[in-house]
Amino acid sequence: MRILVYPHDMNMGGSQLNAIELAASVKALGHEVVIAGQHGSLRGTVDELGLEFIELPAPGRRPSLRVIYALRREIAQRGIQLVHGYEWPPSLEAELACLRGPAIAASTVLSMAVAPFIPTGMPLMVGTEQIAEAERRFGRRAVSLMEPPIDTALNRPGLGLPVDEPAARWGIHGQGLTLAIVSRLAHEMKLEGILAAIDVVASWDAGMPLQLVIAGDGPAAETVASAAAAANDRCGQQRVVLTGQLDDPRWLYARADIVLGMGGSILRAMAFGKPVIIQGERGFWRLLDEDSLPEFLWQGWYGSGQGTRFGASALEGELRRLAADGSLRRQLGEFSLSVVVQRFSLDAAARRQVQFYEGVLASDANRRQRASERAAATVRFAGYKLGRLAARLRGTATADDFNAKAALRTEPDLSEVRS
Structure with missing residues (x-):
């Protein structure tokens, strides 16, 4: 297969890192894979x-005509069979680039909610x-699971990583327990928990000393720096x-005693054999153990x-449990x-990804998505844009809509998840 993978960003972040690592693993299985995007740290x-x-050219407003035309050129010149967009802007641009052409577009969304204007037949x-489960109930015809691979x-x-030198450079003294957060410093989802962690560490008086190390950058960096100072x-x-x-x-994962966070960062910490406390929104913190695993x-x-x-x-309650008990x-x-080893290995994920690609290319239904589905998606997108405009006028717009609100539409059957 000849595949073009289009991450939503090329700076450090869980979705885009997963896209790149999976693409390399799919290539190792014998397929032709290229990455497309704007220049960034990754x-x-x-x-x-x-x-x-x-x-690709700078997009401007999304979906971007400049990006769509660039993708069409690459599809034609390279004989691309499948364009794989990550998150909603690349997914829409991939869909439009493949319109009436030989290639098929597919999407991965690792945000906490799926944009409703991604066509239901994609x-x-x-x-x-x-x-x-929520997206199947919404009416999507081809939904698969891809848990973030590690x-x-x-x-x-x-691994024998050089830990001591960077720890000394940043003033990580190792007296007591070192807590780590590796995260994009975003106002949505992330900031609330990061500020709570800073507050807990600043007021900590429970015997074992704590030092919190926060690695990351983003639009909330000044707020985090002010709180830390x-x-x-x-x-x-x-x-x-x-x-x-x-x-x-x-x-930093190797150096930490305990890691705090969410998403792919937590899985990487788990791969280093670290106890982890999962962060969410509205005051959510929970230790990962056998009881909480089915929920996650x-x-x-x-x-x-x-x-x-x-x-x-x-958070303080969970930390006290860990700080008091080394065993x-x-x-x-x-x-x-x-x-991580049993469920989230990259090799197993790459094979599942190839199976997904093969199913997409083999399906006539995916090749001829109904015009009515695209029309309905266009109406939903117009409604989204009008809502965004209204939010900006009210001063309530968020920077990351579909990571700022989770799609909690169904209740879990934890007995099935345990098995």
Whole structure:
């Protein structure tokens, strides 16, 4: 197969890193795979993995005609059979680029909700059982599950990473427990939990000292930096360390005693055998253990709590359990590693991805999506744009709509997930 993979961004982030690593693994299985996108910090990762990179023009408004025409040229020149867009803007641009042409478009959405204006006939992969079920009920005809895969060769204990030098450079003293957050510093989803973690560490008085290391960058960076500086001033010591974005944060996963976060970052921490506390919204924090695993396998590595004001106390309660019990930390770290190895390995995911591609190319229904489906998607997109305009006029617009609100439309059957 000849496949073009189009991540939604080429800067560090879980969805795009998954797209690139999966593309390299699919190529290793004997297929022709290229990456397309705008230049960003992950370009080096593309090169390291031996993938060809096609630079697309800056998009402007999405979907972008400039990008669509560029994709059409690549499809024609390279004989591309399938264009795989990640998240809604690349998915729509891939769909329009393939319109009335020889190639077929497919989509992966790893956000917490799927944009309703992605055509219902477009082959779709999502990251959780819950979202897959919700989208089938919405009327999508071809929905598959692709849980975020982890390269367990590049992310595992015992890699011998250079940990001491960067730890000393950033002032990570190792006196007590080191907590780590590796995250995009975004206002939606991320910021609430990061600020709660800073607050907990700043007020910590439970015996075992804590130091929190936050690696990442983004639009909320100034807010995070201000909160960290205030926390350190209040404590009279550097309890919160900000590294900015790390091109390779694996040394921090290896150095950490406990990792906080959500999504792909948590899975990478688990691959390093670390105990993890999953962050969500509205004050959600929960330790990963045998009791909580079915919940996360159903809804993803995320959750929704009872309210923002409960976040700091929820996190503090989970941290106290871990800080007081070294054997529990070791036990849960081993449990984390076993979950990743058994369920989230990159090799198994690549084979599932190839099966998905083969099914898309073999299906006549996917080749001839109904005009009515596209028309309905166009109406929903127009409604979305009007809603965005109204939100901007009210001053309530968010930067990342479909990661800012989760699609919690169904209740899990945890007995099935356990099996």
